[in-house]
Amino acid sequence: MATVKSMRLIIPLAIVQIVFLIIFGIKIEYHETAKPVDTVKPSIVGGLYPSFQDVHVMIYIGFGFLMTFLKRYGYSAVSINLLLASFCAQWAIIVRAAISGNWTVGVMEMLTADFAAATILISFGAVLGKTGPLQLLIMACIEIVLAQVNEHIGVHILHTADVGESMFIHAFGAYFGLAVARVLYSEDIERASGKxxxxxxxxxxxxxxxxxxxxxxxxxxxxxxxxxxxxxxxINTYLSLLACTVTTFIVSSLVDKRGKFDMVHIQNATLAGGVAVGTSAHMPIQPWGAMLLGTTAGIISVLGYKYLTPLMASKLRIHDTCGVNNLHGMPGILAAIGGAVAAAMSSKETWGDSLYSIFTAMEPTMMNTTMTTNAMTANVTEVMGRSAMEQGGYQMAALCLTLAIAIVGGVITGFILKIPFLDNPTGDLLFDDTDQWNIADEGFPNSGELPLNGKSGDGKSRDDTQM
Amino acid sequence: MATVKSMRLIIPLAIVQIVFLIIFGIKIEYHETAKPVDTVKPSIVGGLYPSFQDVHVMIYIGFGFLMTFLKRYGYSAVSINLLLASFCAQWAIIVRAAISGNWTVGVMEMLTADFAAATILISFGAVLGKTGPLQLLIMACIEIVLAQVNEHIGVHILHTADVGESMFIHAFGAYFGLAVARVLYSEDIERASGKxxxxxxxxxxxxxxxxxxxxxxxxxxxxxxxxxxxxxxxINTYLSLLACTVTTFIVSSLVDKRGKFDMVHIQNATLAGGVAVGTSAHMPIQPWGAMLLGTTAGIISVLGYKYLTPLMASKLRIHDTCGVNNLHGMPGILAAIGGAVAAAMSSKETWGDSLYSIFTAMEPTMMNTTMTTNAMTANVTEVMGRSAMEQGGYQMAALCLTLAIAIVGGVITGFILKIPFLDNPTGDLLFDDTDQWNIADEGFPNSGELPLNGKSGDGKSRDDTQM
Amino acid sequence: MATVKSMRLIIPLAIVQIVFLIIFGIKIEYHETAKPVDTVKPSIVGGLYPSFQDVHVMIYIGFGFLMTFLKRYGYSAVSINLLLASFCAQWAIIVRAAISGNWTVGVMEMLTADFAAATILISFGAVLGKTGPLQLLIMACIEIVLAQVNEHIGVHILHTADVGESMFIHAFGAYFGLAVARVLYSEDIERASGKxxxxxxxxxxxxxxxxxxxxxxxxxxxxxxxxxxxxxxxINTYLSLLACTVTTFIVSSLVDKRGKFDMVHIQNATLAGGVAVGTSAHMPIQPWGAMLLGTTAGIISVLGYKYLTPLMASKLRIHDTCGVNNLHGMPGILAAIGGAVAAAMSSKETWGDSLYSIFTAMEPTMMNTTMTTNAMTANVTEVMGRSAMEQGGYQMAALCLTLAIAIVGGVITGFILKIPFLDNPTGDLLFDDTDQWNIADEGFPNSGELPLNGKSGDGKSRDDTQM
Structure with a gap:
């Protein structure tokens, strides 16, 4: 039977899972198209389900395996990713239902639950190897609520567009995670850099x-x-990623003293193009516009890994294990700016009615106060919605709000996670599966020569340790 | 040129593959929508093909890599999985056509062929590392026929519902495989536990x-x-898996003396939720019902790995390499019970006409004996179909029949596989690719320190061998 | 900052990427269905996008990981694959637009860009480990143009059918790559065979x-x-692959002196069935016809790996790292022959109007010279298009043209790649990531016992080095 320490994880997790079950039991119904009907009708899931499955692979295979790069933290990377995402998805369905008042679940809710989980997995990347499962689950409980509230304000109150959620997911998740990482910083982390x-x-x-x-x-x-x-x-996302990938290789070689490529850059910065085009991907930004965003993201991201991440660790004491600032943070801000610029430059002439389906607040509305009396002679006044510049301003406002909620929320969450009886790993347990896992036979690969406790290397730059 | 021993595999396999080709040549035609037509018409494959591809990934990547966990049996796991599934898919198309009398092939037949292969791959999990390819192919030849006959009886004679085939695939495959494993048990297997x-x-x-x-x-x-x-x-499958995953982590930690997680549980028990909801996934069991099935499956499955599998090996001499009893067997029975309970509680009021499309035998039928004479004055008698309780009973009958055919068929197959000139691995060749494969340079990873022949560890519980 | 040597890659690559951006900026527009419209209309992407994503996985996961088999070239395999494909996709969109005059991009163009990249990745397989990134990018620049011109001639001038592009992609890529490999051959490659x-x-x-x-x-x-x-x-591709896979295992065991399987065969020859049916997959060749092609491909491919590849290296000085001749070359020729035979045997009676949608040049055409005067009394002459035999001849002509352009183009490209200041790896840098990459901690797996510089093994046949 488990230890007292592990009961601190097991008991609250079991209670929360039972609470989830009860809430689902009392409140959540099937989506209208999933209810039993008199005759079999075509499902609405047709087009949506394949997209859901693609995103599903990204969340569980994508994030899970991306984080297996640590030599001794592979079990946790892929498995805790699975636990965390499964937990978040349930919680997100509940929180989103509570906010929207629509207590149903269908394929669309499965997709948005996976999106919501992504936010937390990005934050997980910032604190990877430095937090226990209980800490992560507490973080998830808080962050899901804040992220969903922020998204609700952004979409339904500020009426901003962010189709790939580069602001509401990527930037939010990154800066929330970095704020937590700042608060949890300890000297032990530096000492454990060999792992x-x-x-x-x-x-x-x-x-x-x-x-x-x-x-x-x-x-x-x-x-x-x-x-x-x-x-x-x-189209825009595909082109942005192509340009970003080529750019990543160029810059990775350029910043290396021997002109070699670095796997850290390839693993991460090649993806920054997907983030950078996320706010404006559905807008007619033109193919070259998408490629320009991707190119810029590739440059920013590699430079971030090379120069900014070490600096943030040494000067600001923000230790960013996966470099989420470079993959999700700065490219997320770039995406927001790109979306704001596109909004500010948009017009009915070039965008057609697409303008109003993308920026709903720009739609001209009728003053229909006097319309009821006599339609023929009514004093109809056409009231323009927001101007393009105003929409651009609202887009930037959504970014600022996102950063504010993420950072303040992350700092507060960080302090909560420092409560002593939580499972914060220290010393030899940092970046190490042995804290939480029974390890397979023969231990870690190449373990004979493992430079433990920071005796060699720093794990970030391979420039100096390898021929 | 190959050895005499290997010819025992090559010759029958070549003959069977030629027979497959001949049968396809004589009998199998394209599905109606795949025949050449006068004008290009929209294909029916649209919605079905993406689902087929998802299942296709499960069969060949999913099952194949899931079984690579053994330190020295990775080549066989993923490659023999590929061979076995490719063989079974062809055989299943023929067997299903012979049973149904419909000798065509299309995307739907590709999907059901993949399903049929899954049954055999589950049994493969029970005997993994303890059987040669020839034995497995003989097993596949027999098991495909029995499984398809069982499914035909269940669906077309007993008129039961099992949408994800948790009875007809998961329970069948598991108990067939365990019966084979029982018959093939030898003392060598215990001695090889170090591998x-x-x-x-x-x-x-x-x-x-x-x-x-x-x-x-x-x-x-x-x-x-x-x-x-x-x-x-x-929806139901997604929710069941979410709940099952969180539950698996809880129970995995709970049953460990240090409160740690075990990768064996994460790799397997997290999936039990998919099995457990398989019979009733298309029924309106409500979101909480799906989650309850998933939660129960997670608990049963982890407890099975922890306590039941070692017990079955030591007491019953049933050695279950992948623990298919815990992942497919018991959750399959749970699924069957869940389906039976849902059937017994179903009603026209709450399920609408969905009731009759799910349980076809419950549909009220017309006595139309006297209808031909005069429709206006006909003595039409509405005869109710099965009651809900009766349908529940038939669901349980289908489970019992499945278990009976699987176990009896498995025992007989096991004895056939013991025929001496087959390629049954023994001693050092158990759980070892060197029996069938030319191994890459430098042999197995970490092989210097490999605890061979059971000198250390037991491969099932890592509690005692790791810090 | 990077070295002078690396600048030889960085500067031209950066220039080309900027040129891509400019060309896209000046010329490329969204596809008609991706332009902003007045009302949201159903997208045409529905059915096409899932197919694109499947192919997308093949290009970047499939080709990338297939080539990770080399013990010290895994970073390059998967990463340079990503670079090369991203580069080729952009270039292919431009080249195809220039040839067709249709300067738009949509999901269909994304699919054909991925197809075009596949051609170069096949050639990459022939020269894997023996070329630097700059050489590969130059190769890609030339090969994309030649391959697209060849395909354009084949499809639009010769009016041939090659639905899976087994001629235009697989055969072309293989023989282009082999021609390059022949020119780049050096004694160093033999000496490096231990890696x-x-x-x-x-x-x-x-x-x-x-x-x-x-x-x-x-x-x-x-x-x-x-x-x-x-x-x-x-259906045809599925069945061809099933038959090919079983055949591969049979022949792999048959040609081994101990009757064991070889992972090289399983990794590659199992796929030859997909190539072999590629030209005729959409034709009504019947299920058994597809299986026969797959079976033949499996036999040819394994025999090629076992006997032809070593012979080509020693006698012809064509060193084929991945054995692309066996996976793409010979099966591509087989596919072309299969397509030609199917064409020659086709008829309106058995194929219906499908005949004309597959072989457009066979469609009967109206002599409409006199039709304009008076339709009622017009001297309409029905002129038959090509006969079936003629179409078969054209199919073979397309194959011959493909081989000619591929081989001549490859040889010329090979000589271009020998320009001294390019990044041609030699000696210890062959088949080794250390040339281009900063290697992770502890170097290569099992590196202590690595047989360097050809001191042991030959990397192709494991017969003699392993028990």
Missing amino acids: EGAVYHSDLFSMIGTVFLWLYWPSFNGGAVEGDQQHRAF | EGAVYHSDLFSMIGTVFLWLYWPSFNGGAVEGDQQHRAF | EGAVYHSDLFSMIGTVFLWLYWPSFNGGAVEGDQQHRAF
Whole structure:
């Protein structure tokens, strides 16, 4: 039977899972098209379900394997990812239902639950190897609520567009996670840097995650929309990723003193193009516009891994295990700016009625106060909605709100996670599966020569340790 | 040129493959919608093909990689899985055509062929590492026939519902395989237990299989139905898996003396929720009902791995390499019971006409003996079909029949596989690729320290061998 | 900052990527259905996008991981594959637009861009480990143009059918790559053969690529067509692969002196069935016809790996790292012959009007010279299009043209790649990631016992080095 320490995880997790079950039992119904009907009707799931499955692969294979790069943290990366996402998806269905008042579940809710889980998995990347499962589950409980509230304000109150949720998921998840990481910083983390690197095959496992994320990103950005918006989202995301990938290789070689490539850059910065086009993917930003966003994201992201991440760790004491600032944070901000610029430059002439389906608040509305008396002679006044510039301003406002809620929420959450009886790993247990797992026979690969406790390497730059 | 021993595999396999080719040549035609037509018409494959591909990934990546956990049996796991499934799919198309009398092949037949292969791959899990390819192919020849006959009786004679085939595939495959494993049991297997464990990276390869199975399970349970039934199957399976996954982590930690997680549980028990909801996934069992099935499956499955599997090996001499009893067997029985209970509680009031499309035998039928004479004055008698309780009874009857055919068929097959000139591995060749494969340079990973021949560990519980 | 040597890659690559961006900016527009419209209309992407995603997985996961089998070249295999394909996709969109005059991009263009990338990745397989990134990018620049011109001639001038592009992609890519490999041959390659093999886990990484290629091959062959042609393409490809897989195991065991299987055969020859049916997959060749092609391909491919590849290296000085001649070359020729035979045997009676939608040049055409005067009394002459035999001849002509352009183009490209200041790896840098990559901690797996510089093994046949 488990130890007292482990009961601190088991008991609250069991209670929460039972509460989930009860809430589902009392409140959640099937979506209208999933209820039993008199005759078998065509399901609405047709087009949506394949997109859901693509995103599903990104969340569980993509994020899970991307994080297996750590030489001694592969079990946790892929397994805790599975636990965390499964937990978040249930909680997100409840929280979203509570906010919207629509207590149903269908394929669309499964897709948005997976999206919601992504937010937390991005934060997980920032604190990878430095938090226990209980800490992560508490973080998830809080973050899901804040992220969903933020998204609700952004979409339904500020009326902003963010089709691939680069603001509401990527930037939010990254800065929330970094704020938590700042609060949880300890000297032990520096000392454990010898365990922070990869081994040859863990880098290949990580590439499974990278490539699946890369492949299905068009579905992430376009899965929830339809028609020409969806078609554009697929095209723009595809082109942005192509340009970003080539750029990543260029810059990775450029910043290395021997001109070599670095797997960390390939594993992560190649994906920044998907984030950077996420806000504007469904807008007619033109193919070259998508490629420009991707190119910029590739440059920013590699430079971030090379120069900013070490600096943030040493100067700001923000230790970012997976470099989420470079993959999700800065590219998320770039996406938001791209979306705001596109909004500010939009017009009815070039966008057609697409303008109003993308930016609903720009739609001209009728003053229909006097319309009821006599339609023929009514004093109809056409009231323009927001101007393009105003919409651009609202887009930036949504970004600022997102950053504010993420950072403040992350700091507060970080302090909550420091409550002593939680399962915060320290010393030898950092970046190490042995804290939570029974390890398979023969221990870790190549373990004979493992540079433990920071005696060699720093795990971030391989420039100096390898020929 | 190959040895005499290997010719015992090559010659029969070549003959059977030629026979397959001849039977296809004589009998099998394209499905109606795949025949050349006068004008290009929309294909019926639209909605079905993506579901087929999801299941296709489950069969070949999912099952194949799930079984790579053994440290020295990875080649066989993924490759013999490929051979076996390719062989079974052809045989299943023929056997199903012979039973139904409909000798055509189309995407639907590809899907059901993949389903049929799954049955044999589950049995493969029970005997993994303890059987040669010839034995497995003989097993497949017999098991495909028995499983298809059983399914035909269940669906077309007993008129039972089992949308994700938790009875006809999972329970059947598991208990057939366990019966074979019982007959093939030998003392050598105990002695070889040192090879039965994983190494660190083989556990990660295995997780590729786990996660893809987990992801696409909704397509497995809902791929072959349409409309609201399909939508419910997707939702119920998704929710069941979420609840099952969280539960698996809870119970895995709970039963460990140090409160740690065990990769064996994560790799397998997280999937039990997909099995447990398989019979009733398309029924309106409500979201909480699906989650309750998933939760129960997670508990049963982890407890099975922890306590039942070692007991079955030591007391009953049933050695279950992959623990298929815990992943497919007991959850399959749970699914059958769940389906029977749902059937018994079903009613026209709450299920609408869905009731009759799910349980066809419950549909009221007209006595039309006297209808031909004069429709206006006919003595029409409405005869009710089965009652809900009766349908529940038939569901349980289908389970019992499945278990009976599986166990009896498995025992007989086991004795056939013991015929001496077959390729039954013994001693050092158990759980070892060297029996069938030319091994790559440098042999097995970490092989220097490999605890061979049971000198250490037992490969099932890592509690005592790891810090 | 990077070295002078690396600048030789960085500067031209950066320039080309900027040129791509400019060309896209000036010329490329969204496809008609992706332009902003007045009302949201159903997108045409519905059925096409899932097929695109399947092919997308094949290109980036399939080819990328298939080539990770080399023990010290895994980073390059999966990462340079990503770079090369991303580069080729952009270039292919431009080249195809220039040839067709249709400067738009949509999901169909994304699919054909991925197809175009496949051609270059096949050639990459022939020169894997023996070329630097700059050489590969130059090769890609030339090969994309030649391959697209060849395909354009084949489809639009010779009016041939090649639905899965077994001629235009597989045969072209293979023989182009082999011609390059012949020109680049050096004695160093023989000496480096100790690095050419796999290690146990690199073989498993490779199987990820194999199985995903195998699974999604029906989408490759049928993704771009519709209706009954698509349905047949799915069925024929599926059946061909099943038969090919079983055959591969038979022949692999047959040609081994101990009767064991060889992972090289399983990783590659199992896929030859997908290539072999590629030209005729949409034709009504009957299920048994598809299986016969698959069976033949499996035999040819394994025999090629066993006997032809070593012979080509020693006698012809054509060193084929991945054995693309066996997987893409010979099966591609087989596919072309299969297509020609099917064409020669086709008739209006058995194929219906499908005949004319598959072979457009066979359609009877009206002499409408006199039709304009008076339709009622017009001297309408029905002029038959090509006969079946003629179409068969044209199919063979397309194959010959493909081989000619591929081989001549490859030889010329090979000489271009020998320009001294390019990044041609030699000596210890052959088949080794250290040339281009910063390697993770602890270097390569099992590196202590690595047989460097050809001191042991030959990497191709494991017969003699392993028990």
